[in-house]
Amino acid sequence: MKNKRKILDWMLLIAWMILIFTMSNQPANISDSQSEGAIKVLLLIGIDANSIFGQLANFIVRKCAHFLEYMVLALLYINVAKHYFTKKVVIISTVAFVFTYACSDEIHQLFVQGREGAFRDVLIDTCGGVTLLLIRLGISSIKLLKLR
Structure with a gap:
């Protein structure tokens, strides 16, 4: 059963990476129409x-995306990494993975x-990954407090 979960986690991660690649492969006019x-x-x-937001609405929607x-x-990377690494390594490798993929x-x-490629977007993407990590760590801390 654990092996099936590992395979599913890998499949979900790879599928999401393909989705990001596909979205990034769209010309600007198609990407803009999706934001609209x-x-x-x-x-x-x-x-x-x-x-x-006025004229910034499209920009803000794109950056939120x-x-x-x-x-x-x-989240999907964490699900894969926890099969292989300790919690500390999962945290560090998640930030590295998200940053590298961005x-x-x-x-x-x-x-x-x-x-265009923009380092600003790399920072936004990495902040998204770090935010997820902080949420997960916060939830873990709350669960630990409830056990005491």
């Missing part, structure tokens, strides 16, 4: 991002029409 679609969905649920997709990447993603975007 997200803004329309927000409007449907009562959040008018354009009136709140970066942050969230790398939070998920960190760097490779931005380098990849240098070769996609209308896209």
Whole structure:
């Protein structure tokens, strides 16, 4: 059973990495239209991002997407890494993994029409991964306090 879980964890991580790669491989005009679609969905649920952020709405939606997709990447990596490493190594390797994948993603975007690689995005992506780690550590601490 544990072996099946390990395989599933690997499959989910690889699938998410492929999804990030695929999203980054889209030309700028397609990526922009997806952000506009997200803004329309927000409007449907009562959040008018354009009136709140003005022309920055598209930029903010895109950066939030970066942050969230790398939070998920960190979660999926942690699920794989905990099969192999101690908690301390999982924490350190998660930050290193997210940072490295974010760097490779931005380098990849240098070769996609209308896209650019930005170190700012690497920082946003890494912050998403670190935030997930902090949430997980906070939850673990709360659970420990309840046991005492």
